[in-house]
Amino acid sequence: MSVRHVEAVMGTVFSIVADGMEDVEDGIEAAVARLHEIDAKFSTYRPESVISRMARGERVTYDAEVAEVLERCAEVEADTDGAFSVRPDGRLDPSGWVKGWAIEEVSRLLAGAGSRSHLVVGGGDVQARGEAEAGRPWTVGIADPLRQGQFAALVSGTDFAVATSGVAERGDHIFDPATGRAATGFASVTLIGERIARTDAYATAVFAMGPDRGLAWIEAHEGFEAYAVLPGGQTMETGGFAEYLTG
Amino acid sequence: MRRAIVTGTATVSGVVLLLGLKPHDDTPSASGRTLSISSSDQGSAAPSTQSTPSTPSTPSTPNTPSSPNTGSSSTGTTTTTRTKTVTGDAAGTRYGPVQVAVTFDGKKITKIDVLEYPTESGRDREINSYAIPQLNQEAMAAQSANIDGVSGATYTAEGYQQSLQSAIDKAGQ
Numbered sequence: 001m002s003v004r005h006v007e008a009v010m011g012t013v014f015s016i017v018a019d020g021m022e023d024v025e026d027g028i029e030a031a032v033a034r035l036h037e038i039d040a041k042f043s044t045y046r047p048e049s050v051i052s053r054m055a056r057g058e059r060v061t062y063d064a065e066v067a068e069v070l071e072r073c074a075e076v077e078a079d080t081d082g083a084f085s086v087r088p089d090g091r092l093d094p095s096g097w098v099k100g101w102a103i104e105e106v107s108r109l110l111a112g113a114g115s116r117s118h119l120v121v122g123g124g125d126v127q128a129r130g131e132a133e134a135g136r137p138w139t140v141g142i143a144d145p146l147r148q149g150q151f152a153a154l155v156s157g158t159d160f161a162v163a164t165s166g167v168a169e170r171g172d173h174i175f176d177p178a179t180g181r182a183a184t185g186f187a188s189v190t191l192i193g194e195r196i197a198r199t200d201a202y203a204t205a206v207f208a209m210g211p212d213r214g215l216a217w218i219e220a221h222e223g224f225e226a227y228a229v230l231p232g233g234q235t236m237e238t239g240g241f242a243e244y245l246t247g
Numbered sequence: 248m249r250r251a252i253v254t255g256t257a258t259v260s261g262v263v264l265l266l267g268l269k270p271h272d273d274t275p276s277a278s279g280r281t282l283s284i285s286s287s288d289q290g291s292a293a294p295s296t297q298s299t300p301s302t303p304s305t306p307s308t309p310n311t312p313s314s315p316n317t318g319s320s321s322t323g324t325t326t327t328t329r330t331k332t333v334t335g336d337a338a339g340t341r342y343g344p345v346q347v348a349v350t351f352d353g354k355k356i357t358k359i360d361v362l363e364y365p366t367e368s369g370r371d372r373e374i375n376s377y378a379i380p381q382l383n384q385e386a387m388a389a390q391s392a393n394i395d396g397v398s399g400a401t402y403t404a405e406g407y408q409q410s411l412q413s414a415i416d417k418a419g420q
Contacts, residue, residue, distance in 0.1 A: 006409050013338070013409055017395065121396045132395055143399035154394065164399035188399055 002133075003028065009035045010043065010099065010122070018110050018118035019130065027113025031106040038105065041066065042098045044091075055092040073097045076198065080205035080217075096204050100163065100197035103127045126162040127196040139246060145188040145229050152188075152229050154247035161196035164188055165207035185210030189228040191218065192244055199224065211236060329353045335414030337363060349414040359411065 003024045005016045014035060018024055041063070043049045053060050060066075073086035073094045086094050103122045107129055110118045117130025119138050128138040137156040144152035145166045155162060166188030189207050193199030202224060206214035211228060215236055218226045225241040330352050337346040343365030350359070 006412060015396070119395050124397070124399045126396045126398050128396075138395045141394040141397045143397055145399065151394075151397075162396075162398045166399055190398055 005032070007032050007035060010039045010102065014103070014106065014120065014122040016106060016110070016118065016120050018115045021114035021116070023113040024110075024115065027110045027115055030113065031109040034105050034109055035102055038098065038102045042069070042094065044093050044095060051092060051094065069094055069097060069101065072101070072197070073201075076201045076205070080202070080209075083205035083208040083214075084201050097197055097201050099123055100125055100161075100195075100200035103196045124164055125196050125200045128157065128160055128162075131158050137246075142190050142227065143188075146231075146233055152235070153190075153227055153245060155192060155227075155244040156246040157192075157244055159194070160244070161193050161199040162190060163193075163196060163200035163203040164190040165203040185212075185230070186214075187229045187231050187233075189214065189226060192225045192227075192241070194223055331418070333414045333418045334362070335410035335412070335417070338409035338413075345410055347410045347414060349411060349418065351418050 003016075003018050003020055005018075005028045007014045007016075009032075016028060016031065018028065021027070039049075040046065041050050044051055044055070046052060050060050050063055050066050054066075070086065073084075073096075076084045076097065077086060084096060086092065086097075088096065099122055103120050103125055104127060106120045106122075107118065107127050110120075111129065115129070117132070119129075119132070120127045124143075126140050128140070132138045137158050138160075139154055139156040140162045141151040142153045142155065142162070142164060144150040166186070186207055189203060189211075191199050191203040191206065193202070202218065202221070206218050206226060208214075209217060211230060215226055215228060215238060218224050219238045224238075225244065226236075226238045227241050228236045230236065330350065332348055332350045334348045335346060337344040344363055345361070345365070346363040348360045348362055
């Protein structure tokens, strides 16, 4: 018997499905409190958050967690030659790392409460642990960016993360820091990795790099696979992606 | 990154629908434009009602969000007394609240009315005109394929699904 929880936080909705371990309620309660704590500190929409204050150039008290997040962002920025940026619009905004990291925190707290299997979805990014039920892996649908209401592909696995970057409904919202223009080479690109924070940040970077450079770049990274839908409807994938395909 | 992609988990089980979408411009409240999404039930005899998706103006009475747990006025006389309408909680999204009312025939969802959705800007209306039916289809696809989660979608979609889920949860109580 699994337990389900939906929480509106961080400008989106987090959904948790966890196995019914004994302390599941405690685990979910701790996870939800953690999400709100992260939001209070890292939100770019709350003027009083640490990140908003830093973005305005105000002095803030040293915070080890903020320092670590900014360090991870700097790492990914270096890894991706700037295709991922902690200042995507010229203003401090580590959201591209924070959302995935928050999902990992939920997973960590659930595991700490005894959960061996859970699926955590936050704003289109997915972290799966264990399996959906005995003998059945988790199945995640990749929304088709060109055909409303349909899935471009279904992937399944036991311990994996799935992140999709796309033009989505809000228009060209990911900018290529190299050109300052909207990145439009993909309709969407989905990455599969082990942990969602880096998988999500890399998905953002690959999207910004565009199909040619982006897919070659991710192919060279062990532990990551990619599936792309191009504006014309063609699809591209890395060598190991098919192992996750299902349905 | 201001990433507007987001998604819901496909945990809205028991949902079978597909739909016509009719804006009601006569709804009085400022933000409360109502969309009526009628469902059909994949082949079997659906309690299909006033679902005329292509009709821009609707002759039926506007859906009233204030009448939860009452018999649906729109399912006509052919269905049974098991029909009831449950209003979901309003789910907050970055762009504004989203709230749905779900009509059940027994455990089957036969109709979903979107009571409130973001209409602040023309862009909101444009987005929601296709994001909402998309979510209905996703819910249906998810149910049929036993999908546990979805990667890639929208904020409003999330709010929609959250309100939908709360209505389903209430109906089950």
